[in-house]
Amino acid sequence: MRIAVLLTASLLVAGCSGSTGGQAKQTQLTPITPSRSASSPSATTPTTSSAPAPAAGVPIAEAIKWIEAGPPIDAAQYHIALRGSVTTDLGDDIAFTTPAGTTCMTDAKHGAPAPACLVELTNPPPRPADAYGQWKGGWVDFDGGSIQVGSAHGDPGRFAYGQGRELPSDTSLSFGDYRCRTDANALVCVNYAKQSAVRLAADGVSAFACAQQVTPPPGIGVQYVC
Template identity: 85%
Template sequence: MPIADAIRWIEAAPPIDAAQYHIALRGGVTADLGDDVAFTTPGGTGCMTDAKHGSPALACLVELTNPPPRPPDVYGQWKGGWVDFDGSTVQVGSAHGDPGRFAAGQGRELPYDTSLSFGNYRCRTDASALVCVNYAQQSAVRLAADGVDAFACARQVTPPAGIGVQYVC
């Protein structure tokens, strides 16, 4: 799908108020995320930003049917479905010794066929996938059980140590 088609599809969904997505929920406890955003798709993909700790990326945990295998140089817990998308790169699979930004819990559910705008991003989910665009970089990513697809200027490259798959502009 060309980037213009991905953006058009995302923007065709009515926007939902982002104010309700500045919290994370864990075991009945609500954590205020400040300016950061957290959401979960009806299909179970959980995403969160972490600008307060200096990360411009949107990170998502995706239940991939066939995640990238653990590279031999990885120590610690391998998360094959951890996806980082900052607009200029998409990284799939990485090592995480702790839950990182997801320690606060999961965000509220983003209903099907609505869109959520935050920072340079806008995301929409349907029954099969979550698609997010980064307007500043004019790139997008599709996250689904059947895999991760990068759009626009993204091309697959040899990933750095500790990463399963990487796409860059």
Template identity: 55%
Template sequence: MRMAVLIASVLVAGCSSTTGGQPDRIEPIPPAPSASAPSGTTTSSGGPTPTAAPAPGAPIDGVLAWIEAGAPADVAAYREATREGQVTELGQDVAFTTPSGKTTCMTAQRADGALACLVDLLDPPPRPADAYGEWKGGWVDYDGSSVTVGSVHGDPGRFTAGEGPELPYGQLLSFGDFRCRSDAAGLFCADSANRSAVKFSDAGIEPFGCLQPVSAPPQIGERFQC
């Protein structure tokens, strides 16, 4: 019996490694820190959303992200236009005006919902030699895949109804495939389906994305096409 106790004591002592008479402690391995995603809004390409209005030639991802970052406006408030105190309900169309009053825009379902804007351009395109009728150098049509600047109109067309409510700076108006954000630098509108965008201001019309200058058709001042 004494022999069995002695053998057990030897085995226990052999299994316990000591340092300075104390058993070694096994320190736990700390877990690897988890990677955290950076905060803030990013563009579809992974970059941060620009805080300033897009400059000429800005990448379309940044332009779209900046427009989308505007404060959403209630589209129902822009379904009417006013002319000389008379209000016209526009149904599914929208109308709005920039705070500066230099750009007023309206859609027309009879034109597939395309956006037309009257812009008080400082330097509108000159009247083409083949144009006949009343020339409106600041009439801009934007359907998402093309932009025309300057055209002939014998009457106010869709603007017979007047002007829409003011779209305050920093606010975003969404309708169909279009997104429009008002800014002190100008009105920026984009078409999500075509990934194109346009800046409207009295300084000129600035295209973004796939829109490139092309030869203007008869009775048109300038044209940009995807």
């Protein structure tokens, strides 16, 4: 009897220790589903308000307050991208997808540490006559100093890797100078270094604070600058 008990205990210990190995960790990171870190405040004590994302035109202080009301989620979960059954380790880059389907990714290794997002816009900007390549009306670049909506691309660029896992509603994700929070419909991101923010949703792209719309450069649909 004592031998049987000891054998059972040994098997239990082996099973537990195996779940923390490298292979299990990769499997856990692969699905693009809402997943909150066990150590994250959002996983145990959700204290944030479920108020919807701020509307366009509100002071940036209100936008930042809403973003920061979302408990932070562990950014370590967002360093991968998934395309079909292939998972790509992005290193220090970040990739995430919102419940509304907006996909964002940084590309620091190619000189683009600011996030670019693909937004399913209801009315994307039309293709300019001077644009070359495949027109992506919902491609948004936000580097803090400017916001560009709609651009042409010869290939999928950073999004060739696929998309990141889902960022759950009412949580916030911090990376570099940025912090982002999403609800079911809109994503709002602030760049603290530039004190600017952007709202991304199907009904449009809105800039906060110092951003104002200007005539865009060739090949760009709409541009805001500080």
